[in-house]
Amino acid sequence: MNNAAAAPEHTLRDVVVTAVHDHSPVQVVADPKQPRQPVPASDAADYLKTIPGFSAIRSGGSNGDPVFRGQFGSRLPLLTNGTQLLGACPGRMDAPSSYISPETYDTLTVVKGPQTVVWGPGTSAGVVRFDRERPDFTEPGVRLSASVLGASAGRNDQNVDFQAGNAQVYVRVTANHSHGQDYKDGDGRRVPSAWDKWNTDVALGFTPDADTLLELSTGTGDGEARYGGRGMDGTQFKRESWGLRFEKRHLTPWLAKLQAQVYGNRADHVMDNFTLRTFQPGGSMSMPMASNVRRTTEGARVAATLQWQPDWQLETGLDAQRSPHDKRSGTPSVPYDSKPWMRDAKFENLGAFAELSWQAQADTRWVGGLRLDRAEAWRYPAPSGMGGMAPAAG
Numbered sequence: 001m002n003n004a005a006a007a008p009e010h011t012l013r014d015v016v017v018t019a020v021h022d023h024s025p026v027q028v029v030a031d032p033k034q035p036r037q038p039v040p041a042s043d044a045a046d047y048l049k050t051i052p053g054f055s056a057i058r059s060g061g062s063n064g065d066p067v068f069r070g071q072f073g074s075r076l077p078l079l080t081n082g083t084q085l086l087g088a089c090p091g092r093m094d095a096p097s098s099y100i101s102p103e104t105y106d107t108l109t110v111v112k113g114p115q116t117v118v119w120g121p122g123t124s125a126g127v128v129r130f131d132r133e134r135p136d137f138t139e140p141g142v143r144l145s146a147s148v149l150g151a152s153a154g155r156n157d158q159n160v161d162f163q164a165g166n167a168q169v170y171v172r173v174t175a176n177h178s179h180g181q182d183y184k185d186g187d188g189r190r191v192p193s194a195w196d197k198w199n200t201d202v203a204l205g206f207t208p209d210a211d212t213l214l215e216l217s218t219g220t221g222d223g224e225a226r227y228g229g230r231g232m233d234g235t236q237f238k239r240e241s242w243g244l245r246f247e248k249r250h251l252t253p254w255l256a257k258l259q260a261q262v263y264g265n266r267a268d269h270v271m272d273n274f275t276l277r278t279f280q281p282g283g284s285m286s287m288p289m290a291s292n293v294r295r296t297t298e299g300a301r302v303a304a305t306l307q308w309q310p311d312w313q314l315e316t317g318l319d320a321q322r323s324p325h326d327k328r329s330g331t332p333s334v335p336y337d338s339k340p341w342m343r344d345a346k347f348e349n350l351g352a353f354a355e356l357s358w359q360a361q362a363d364t365r366w367v368g369g370l371r372l373d374r375a376e377a378w379r380y381p382a383p384s385g386m387g388g389m390a391p392a393a394g
């Protein structure tokens with residue numbers, strides 16, 4: 001309005017907006033700390049479902065699998081602080097989303113469709129990123145944010161985010177716990193859907209100047225979940241993470257940003273048919289048994305953002321990932337943790353990417369990207385007498 005300055009001033013009441021915010025036609029940015037209705041389950045899948053275009057494959061009360069425009073799994077990578085955590089379960093009880101507690105992150109960014117090549121291979125559905133941002137401590141200080149939630153069916157959540165620092169260094173601790181009980185159906189029957197999970201993460205950051213960040217982080221978490229539609233329950237969803245990331249901005253007039261990171265994420269999952277339920281023979285399982293699977297994903301990434309003119313930008317770099325999968329199994333009398341781990345698969349990927357964007361006009365931007373990947377997968381033969389798998393070829 002041209003005459004806005006002449007209009008009388010009104011003071012409006014504060015309004016909390018919880019809707020997601022479209023930054024561009026292909027990118028959505030949301031604040032995962034904002035409250036939502038209906039209250040999502042404790043995992044990333046149920047949270048993403050509140051964004052248009054997402055649905056979820058339900059799997060018990062928590063631990064769903066997000067689907068975007070009909071695609072899921074490796075077509076929709078979920079990154080936490082730029083790192084990938086891949087689940088270990090052959091029945092996909094532990095989709096990557098089940099290890100992510102959205103409220104412990106600062107921003108959620110969804111790039112819709114195969115519109116970016118800079119965040120790893122196979123992103124045909126899109127890329128989902130949960131990030132903890134660099135805290136601003138130009139003045140020394142201590143910040144604490146905490147929340148509690150209670151609801152029916154025994155739902156109770158607790159979240160804590162503690163930050164302390166000064167201009168040179170900061171420490172940040174995030175922790176959460178989430179619990180839900182079985183719900184009762186219309187006939188008053190208990191439906192197995194209970195879950196319990198927790199996470200703790202610590203980050204130590206060094207910020208020698210406003211443009212430089214070096215952050216060391218480590219975290220762990222665990223959980224359990226009952227399932228109504230599966231032959232086993234998840235009795236362990238253990239996560240162990242570590243990471244080191246470096247970021248420097250405004251190095252030269254044309255080198256706008258340099259990023260480097262290394263990380264490791266391990267998912268160590270146990271499922272059985274006797275801990276969270278009374279064992280009953282049926283289906284393919286005639287005796288009580290437990291299965292322990294783990295997947296350790298380690299990766300590295302370097303990226304440079306070049307800006308030789310204000311309206312041109314090139315982001316280019318390399319990323320690499322290595323992800324072996326191990327398994328072992330047991331029974332109540334011969335526990336799985338008395339057995340050695342057996343490797344059954346390994347995956348490696350090396351990629352190079354470049355994405356060029358040109359802001360042709362204020363409301364017109366052209367983006368083009370190229371990505372080359374070299375992916376390898378290994379299958380390991382089971383020892384004779386353990387299922388009779390054929391030896392891996394090649």
Ligand SMILES: [Cu+2]
Binds near residue numbers: 234
């Ligand atoms: Cu499982």
